[in-house]
Amino acid sequence: MSDVPHLRFPEFSGEWEICKVSELLDFYSTNSLSWEQLEYGTKAMMNLHYGLIHVGLPTMVDLTRDNLPNIKEDNMPKNFELCKEGDVAFADASEDTNEVAKPIEFFDLAEKNIVCGLHTIHGRDNKNKTVIGFKGYAFSSYAFHNQIRRIAQGTKIYSISTKNFSECFIGIPSKTEQTKIATFLRLIDERISTQNKIIEDLKLLKSAISLNVLHSDTWEQFKVKDIAQIGRGRVISSIEISQQKSPTYPVYSSQTSNDGIMGYLDDYMFEGEYISWTTDGANAGTVFYRNGKFNCTNVCGLLKLIKGFDTHFVSLVLAEATKKYVSINLANPKLMNNTMGNIQIRLPKLEEQKRISIVFRVLQRLWTIHNSLLTEYIKQKQYLLSQMFI
Structure with a gap:
C-alpha cells in the first residue's frame, strides 16, 4: 500500500500514517429497533436506522x-451510547458488496440526542487522530471499500462485524x-x-403547469x-x-429507465414523430414522445398522429x-391497443397545442441539462474518492 494518495493538494507533502481501523476507532453497542418502533416529528431521542445510511442520508x-x-x-x-459529532456509523449488511460498510459521519448534531440502531456499527475516534468531516469520506473511499469487499461475508446478504x-x-x-x-x-x-x-x-x-x-x-x-x-413493435x-x-x-422496450432504451440495432423500423406507450407489466400505460429513427419491441404500442395535431402536445x-x-390486474397490468384507441382526450386548436408544447420542451431541455450536470458532479466525487485516499 502506497503511503501517499495519487491525487493531492499541492501544498502538502510527506507520507500518510497507515492506521488499522480497529485501532483508530472504539466501537459501541447499538440497538435493534425496527421501523415500527420509530416515528418522525416528536422531540424524543433520535435513532439511526441502517436503511437511512443506504438511502436518505448524505455522507x-x-x-x-x-x-x-x-x-x-x-x-x-436501556443501555445506549449517545452519538457525538465526528462519530461514524456503518451499515453492517447489504445485498450489494458496494453497500456493505457504507458510512455516514455525524457532522453537526444540532444539540440533539441520537443513538445508533438496527444493523449499524457505531465508531468513535477517541484518540483524536482525525478532524470532524474526514472519516466519513475516508471510509467512503475506494481504497477502504476494496478491503471491505474482500472480507464481507455471505451469499445473498453480505455483512461485516466490528x-x-x-x-x-x-x-x-495531517x-x-x-x-x-x-x-x-x-x-x-x-x-x-x-x-x-x-x-x-x-x-x-x-x-404544476400540467x-x-x-x-x-x-x-x-x-x-x-x-x-x-x-x-406496436415486434419481438x-x-x-x-x-x-x-x-x-x-x-x-x-417496456422499461422506463434509460428513456426506455434496451439496446441498439443496425437498422430502424420507424422514422419521425410518434407516441409510444408500454402495453404490459408494471410500467403499463407509461407514455413517451419519440422523434427520429428507432425500433420498439412488441410490448410498446405506437401512435402515428394524423395531420392537424401536435405529437408532442398529445403525448x-x-x-x-x-x-x-390500465387494467387492474396486479399480476400483469395491461393497456392494450383497443383500450388506447378508445381513450378520450380534449385538445385545443393546433396553434395552441404548439405554443403549450414549446413550454414543456424548454422545461425538458432544462431538466436534461441539470440532470447531466448532476451526473458529472457525481462522477467527479467518485473519481476523487478513488484518488485522494489510501
Missing part, C-alpha cells in the same frame, strides 16, 4: 437540515490536510444536493383512434441486439390520462 449528516426518526414512547433502549475492522486500514494525513480534503468534498456534496433540488423543483414546476394548461372543458374531445394510427431479443455489427438505432395529454385505463 455528512447535518441535523440542522437532515432528519432522523424518533424513538416511540415505551421503546427506549471484528472485520482489525483487517482494514485507512491512511491519515489534520490540516484532512480539513482541506473534507471541506472540498463537502462542498461537492452540497453542490450535488443543490443540483438534486433544482431537478426536483423542475419536476414540481412541470406538474395541472393548469393540459386540461380544459372548452377544448374539443377526441378518441385516440380517430386522430392516430395505432400499432426483439437481447440475443439479436448482441449480434449487431454497427448498432446505431435505439430499441425501446403530454396522454401521459396524464392513460393510468386510469
Whole structure:
C-alpha cells in the first residue's frame, strides 16, 4: 500500500500514517429497533436506522437540515451510547458488496440526542487522530471499500462485524490536510444536493403547469383512434441486439429507465414523430414522445398522429390520462391497443397545442441539462474518492 494518495493538494507533502481501523476507532453497542418502533416529528431521542445510511442520508449528516426518526414512547433502549459529532456509523449488511460498510459521519448534531440502531456499527475516534468531516469520506473511499469487499461475508446478504475492522486500514494525513480534503468534498456534496433540488423543483414546476394548461372543458374531445394510427413493435431479443455489427438505432422496450432504451440495432423500423406507450407489466400505460429513427419491441404500442395535431402536445395529454385505463390486474397490468384507441382526450386548436408544447420542451431541455450536470458532479466525487485516499 502506497503511503501517499495519487491525487493531492499541492501544498502538502510527506507520507500518510497507515492506521488499522480497529485501532483508530472504539466501537459501541447499538440497538435493534425496527421501523415500527420509530416515528418522525416528536422531540424524543433520535435513532439511526441502517436503511437511512443506504438511502436518505448524505455522507455528512447535518441535523440542522437532515432528519432522523424518533424513538416511540415505551421503546427506549436501556443501555445506549449517545452519538457525538465526528462519530461514524456503518451499515453492517447489504445485498450489494458496494453497500456493505457504507458510512455516514455525524457532522453537526444540532444539540440533539441520537443513538445508533438496527444493523449499524457505531465508531468513535477517541484518540483524536482525525478532524470532524474526514472519516466519513475516508471510509467512503475506494481504497477502504476494496478491503471491505474482500472480507464481507455471505451469499445473498453480505455483512461485516466490528471484528472485520482489525483487517482494514485507512491512511491519515495531517489534520490540516484532512480539513482541506473534507471541506472540498463537502462542498461537492452540497453542490450535488443543490443540483438534486433544482431537478426536483423542475419536476414540481412541470406538474404544476400540467395541472393548469393540459386540461380544459372548452377544448374539443377526441378518441385516440380517430386522430392516430395505432400499432406496436415486434419481438426483439437481447440475443439479436448482441449480434449487431454497427448498432446505431435505439430499441425501446417496456422499461422506463434509460428513456426506455434496451439496446441498439443496425437498422430502424420507424422514422419521425410518434407516441409510444408500454402495453404490459408494471410500467403499463407509461407514455413517451419519440422523434427520429428507432425500433420498439412488441410490448410498446405506437401512435402515428394524423395531420392537424401536435405529437408532442398529445403525448403530454396522454401521459396524464392513460393510468386510469390500465387494467387492474396486479399480476400483469395491461393497456392494450383497443383500450388506447378508445381513450378520450380534449385538445385545443393546433396553434395552441404548439405554443403549450414549446413550454414543456424548454422545461425538458432544462431538466436534461441539470440532470447531466448532476451526473458529472457525481462522477467527479467518485473519481476523487478513488484518488485522494489510501
